[in-house]
Amino acid sequence: MLVVSAHAADYVWRAGGTIAKYIKNGAEVKVIVLSYGIRGESNDLWKAEGATAESVKSVRAGETNAAAKILGITGMEFWDMEDYPIVFTREHDERMVRAIRAVQPDIIITHDSFDVLNPDHNQTHDFVYRCSIMSNSAGVRLEGTKTTKQMRLFGFEPHQTELSRYVPGSFIDITESYEQKVDAMKCFKAQSHLIEYYTQRAFLRGNHARRISGNNTYKYAESFANFFPVVGGELY
Ligand SMILES: [Zn+2]
Incomplete structure (x- = not known):
């Protein structure tokens, strides 16, 4: 599995439970964090006396490394790109193609x-x-x-779901890794307001997962958009 996160914490809010679950069950997971989100997602850190880009980056790096450790991620890569705006060049394209080909992922x-x-x-x-x-x-x-070979691609659930015209394509039960996700989210001090939000979201998606599947053991879930339809020899 390859996970690509625009900013330092995105992969934790939106896929932390799924990542931890896959790792627990033996999957090889690599996470690429493109930027530390210094300009766009670190507002609280900038309020500290004497904050600089370097000091904010150092805090963000520490937080995301701590979160990765809790989730069991060993394969982290930081590209340290500038954010807000994040700008991609042909060199970035080549670097990402090389990264994808090195991992040969079944899932992105x-x-x-x-x-x-x-x-x-x-x-x-x-x-x-x-x-x-x-x-x-x-x-x-x-x-x-x-x-x-063609891999399966999935999209994170965006923050403002309806306004972003998001349609869940997959619900993943994260009951077994939910506590890890909560602990990992707690690492991000500058975005503490999101912890309660994503705790509630996991509860809500767990409710939807139970209702859709009839499986009452699903307590917490994460949802993802499917880039492609499900393909198989039968309907499921
Ligand atoms: Zn982000």
């Missing part, structure tokens, strides 16, 4: 196609989607890399 999780509140998330969606398609193309020649 990143931002969904539209987030009404965060243009960086939209840009990251376009970037990862474009690079995933390029990774599959034999014509995109990059020395030392091997073309990928």
Whole structure:
């Protein structure tokens, strides 16, 4: 599994339970954090006396490393890009294609196609989607890399779900990793207001997961957008 997060905490709020669950069950998971979210997602840290870009970055790096440790992530990569706005060049495209081809993922999780509140998330969606398609193309020649097979792609649930025209395609039961997710979320001091929000969201999605599946053991869940339809030999 490859997870690409625009900012330092996005992967925790939106997929932390799923990531921890996959790791617990033996999956290899790599997380790429494109930026520390210094300009766009660190407001509380800037209120500290004498705050600088370096001091904010150092706090954010510490927080996201602590969260990753709680979730069991060992494969973290930081690109340290500037955010607000995040700007992708052809060099970034090549770097991401190389990263995807190195991992050869069965699953990629990143931002969904539209987030009404965060243009960086939209840009990251376009970037990862474009690079995933390029990774599959034999014509995109990059020395030392091997073309990928079509992987399954999933989008994070955006913060303002309805305003972002988000439609859940998959509900993942995270009951077994819910406590890890909560502990990981608590690492982000500058965004403490989001902890309660995403705790409630896991409860709400757990309710939906139970109702849709009839499985009453699902207490907490995360939802994701499916970039592609489900394919198989039977309806399920
Ligand atoms: Zn973000």
